[in-house]
Amino acid sequence: MRHFFVLFIFGILLAASSCRTDFDTTASSGNLKFSKDTVYLDTVFKNIGSSTYQLKVYNTSKKDISIPVIQLKKGLNSKYRMTVDGMSGNNGKIFNNVTLLAKDSLYIFVETTADITDANPTDFLYTDEIQFDSGANLQKVALVTLIQDAVFLYPQQNPDGTKEKIQIDGKAVDGFYLNETDAVNGNELIFNNTKPYVIYGYAGVPQNKTVTFEAGARVYFHANSGLFVDKNASLKINGAASTSSKLENEVVFRGDRLESLYADIPGQWDAVILADGSTNHTINHLTLKNATIGLSIRNQDATTVQIKNTQIYNCSQYGILAQNARINGENIVINYSGLASLSCIYGGDYNFTHATFYNNWSSSQHFAVHLSNRLAGATPETKDLTKATFNNCIIYGTSTNEFNLDKSANAQFVYQLNNCLLKFSSTNNSPDYQFKNDPVHYNQIILNENPKFYNASKNKFNIDKTSAAFAKGNQAYAIPLDIIGNARTSPPDLGAYQSKDFPK
Incomplete structure (x- = not known):
């Protein structure tokens, strides 16, 4: 009995101590x-x-x-x-x-x-x-x-308490149309560099209007937001070359989280959408990052989209997704895209010169460049790819094959690569990938040689004389100045950058 009594007393003391909430401090x-x-x-x-x-x-x-x-x-x-x-x-x-x-x-x-x-x-x-x-x-x-401080642009509340919406691809999404006579902001169709702009929802450019982004403009998109350029409307991005890493003269589109933690996180906002029937677009010195799709360009049958001196980084799906579009691109750099840095589908007409298409997404299912003349579920399902020309370009990345062709025999599929450095490492006996003996599609291809970028993981695609892309371009295709304004030599380097000393 005495043993039971000792255990009983010990249990009481243990319970009392475990219930204690104060401390001797x-x-x-x-x-x-x-x-x-x-x-x-x-x-x-x-x-x-x-x-x-x-x-x-x-x-x-x-x-x-x-x-x-x-x-x-x-x-x-x-x-x-x-x-x-x-x-x-x-x-x-x-x-x-x-x-x-x-x-x-x-x-x-x-x-x-x-x-x-x-x-x-x-x-x-x-x-x-x-x-x-x-x-x-x-x-x-x-x-x-x-x-x-910033200019905030966002959907208004309707009288019934619902949020203002616009139609994109037949769906109503939170959004609003920019107003050139807004009572608070004045002309919302001109974005200047006085203050940054923060956009909630989709900012729409009304039909028959033009939105202009002046040099140095900064636009920050909230989650699930973007820019929508409607039918017969136009986009003009008038950036200029900068002299420092601050990109003081570039137009910059990015997410609205300014903390360093979010600097390189993809998918923070949606896209810039150039809608079916929109027209007369010019993009010069744009830096776009952290979107789902950087530029979504649809059915530009009437005019060619001019894209020059533009950088697109860290998009969770595509850097540029072009659907039956017309694009002339010069000095373009795209990197780190979940599906493809450049994807041209459902036909179209494309010409890219001195571009660097790279992809270091962690998945092996990505591409730097993807070309197709089909679109599943569309009517008709195929359209002619009348031209896809790449001159003095670099198409590279961390996957085995960074160049992909998806061809249907039911429509034209015309493409040509001239003086390009290309990553395509796997054994492939397809007639579409005969890089050394198919002069109709491939001329002067440098295959699987390291371009030795300064730091691809930090989106620094400068090269020097040790690069396989050094002085391998064709002068006939040369753009006089590179993406940051350096004069190109003869013969020029491949890609968007002319070789110089690496940046500090």
Whole structure:
């Protein structure tokens, strides 16, 4: 019986200790350690929430301590919000009597949503600080965020409470048509470089109108957003060559998450759609990144889309998806696309000169260039590919074969590669891929030799004299200046870049 009595007493003591919710702690002495002394929250647009940033707080002593208060200096008026070890405190601003065990740490997560009016008018920084304790034991960690002003374009609310929509491919999507006499923004059909633009939903260009993007314009698309150029409407992108890596004169299209974490994430927004029947498009010095489809070009029967000095990166499906289109492309670079960097389907007429089509998507099912004269489910299912010409180009990537032909005998399929460096490594006895003995389709092909790009994973496609593409171009096809304005030599290099010293 005595053994049972001892076990009974031990159980009571164990239960009592397990239910205890307080600790014997001492007050913080101001000797906390921090993972950083300043938390820099990346640039955000006004009134758009930031990502969440982390601060770690350490108790290096051998005693359990109680921190009397952890709070934002601006208190309940602060535009920052915190959680402290999963606790929300008083509106995420003030936390009282926070316990931190000996040799332990806690996490603080910080985010913000602020207006440009909250920021310092001279540098547009919004600042605050996290305070730990007070008086002689006060410790601080600074918080800094750059708030960027912008022009916001978005669908309006209808009188019945629904959101404004436009029709794309027979479907109603959240969107609006740009207005050249908008009461707030003025002429929305002209995008300048005074402020960046943030677009929610699809911005539509009305029929018979032209949207113009001036040199240096910056356009940021929210998730599920894009640009739609309607029937008989036109797109004019008038960028210019830049002198620095800031691309100060380029027109830039990208997602609206400015944090460095999102810099290279594909699929953050939808596409630029040049609709069936839209016309007279010119694109010069555009940098487009992080879309689902960069440029979706449909049925340009009447006019040729002119694309020059353009870079398209990190698209989850296609860099350019052309469907029965007409394109003349010069000095184009496309990389990192989930399906194909360039896909020309359902026929069309294409001419590309001094272009670099690369694809380093992680899947082996991608291509740098895909050509087809068919479209499953269409009526008719095939259309003539009247021309697909590639002159002085590089078609390369990390897959075994980066060039793909999908031919139907029911329509024309006319193509030719002249003075191109091509990746096609597998054994293939198809008559369509006879690169060395089919002069109708292939002339002066350099097969499977390394172009030695400066850093393809970072979209730097410059080459030097060690590249297999060096001085291998045909002068008859040469474009006088490369994508960044360098003069080409004779004979020219293949691809969009003329060889020079690598950038620093």
